[in-house]
Amino acid sequence: MALRLPLIPLLLSLSMTCHASLRQAPEPELRELLLQTVAEADSFQDRFDAEVWLLDMSTRLKRYMPATQERLTLLRLVxxxxxKAGLKPDLVLALIHAESHFDRFAISPAGAQGMMQVMPFWKAELGRPQDNLTDNATNLRYGCTILSFYLRKENGDLNRALARYNGSLGQHRYPAKVIGFWQDFWYVKP
Incomplete structure (x- = not known):
């Protein structure tokens, strides 16, 4: 097995070299937070995958969520x-982008709450009135489970599953918006 060098320091230095005109030297705090986040990331196949994905997504998400610790915590949760729900994390990020622009306190005109805009009636349906849909972990658990269910119900048809998620089955504007964000900004090639 090949020896893998710690990737975060390497990626940070390469990023700094490639984008020297755009940013200062990598912040030591960011390096430490990334290392801590990677150590706590239990949903990745290995440490290398965690380092690459978290650094890549953190860079993309920075414009919407400037606080490093908050950003890395959200990415680990996503x-x-x-x-757990059998979804691609980058697809979930695209859905959050479309639904709330990463605002955990977002409330839609219909009353949907949080980053994934979950309808509060689900709390009553599940007998869990104490759940807080502005808590990212709770919101993501509900939202990912709902989207995964609709994907299975629609036999993998992402357009129909997204339309069901949004309550707009038969319309194409919402699925096109999410898929557009996914393809243009969040998609990670396998």
Missing amino acids: HREAS
């Missing part, structure tokens, strides 16, 4: 909950 990866965990998406993986």
Whole structure:
């Protein structure tokens, strides 16, 4: 088996070299937070996958969520909950982008709450009125489970599953929006 060098320091230095005109030297705090986040990321196949994905997504998400610790915590939660539900984490990020622009306190005109815009009636349906849908872990668990269910119900048809998720079955605008964010901004090639 090949020896793998710690990837985060390497990626940070390469990123700094490639984008020297755009940023200062990598912050030691960011390096430590990434290392801690990788160590706590239990939904990845291995440490290398965790380092690559977290650094890549953290860079993409920074414009919407500037606080490093908050960003890395969210990414770890997204990866965990998406993986549990059998979803691609980058698809979940695209859905969050479309639904709330990463605002955990977002409330839609219909009353949907949190990053994934979950309807509060689900709490009553599950007998869990105490659940807080603005808590990212709770919101992601509900949202990923709902989307995964609709994907199975629609036999893998992502357009129909997204339309069901949004309550707009038969319309194409919402699925096109999510898929557009996914393809243009969040998609990770296998």
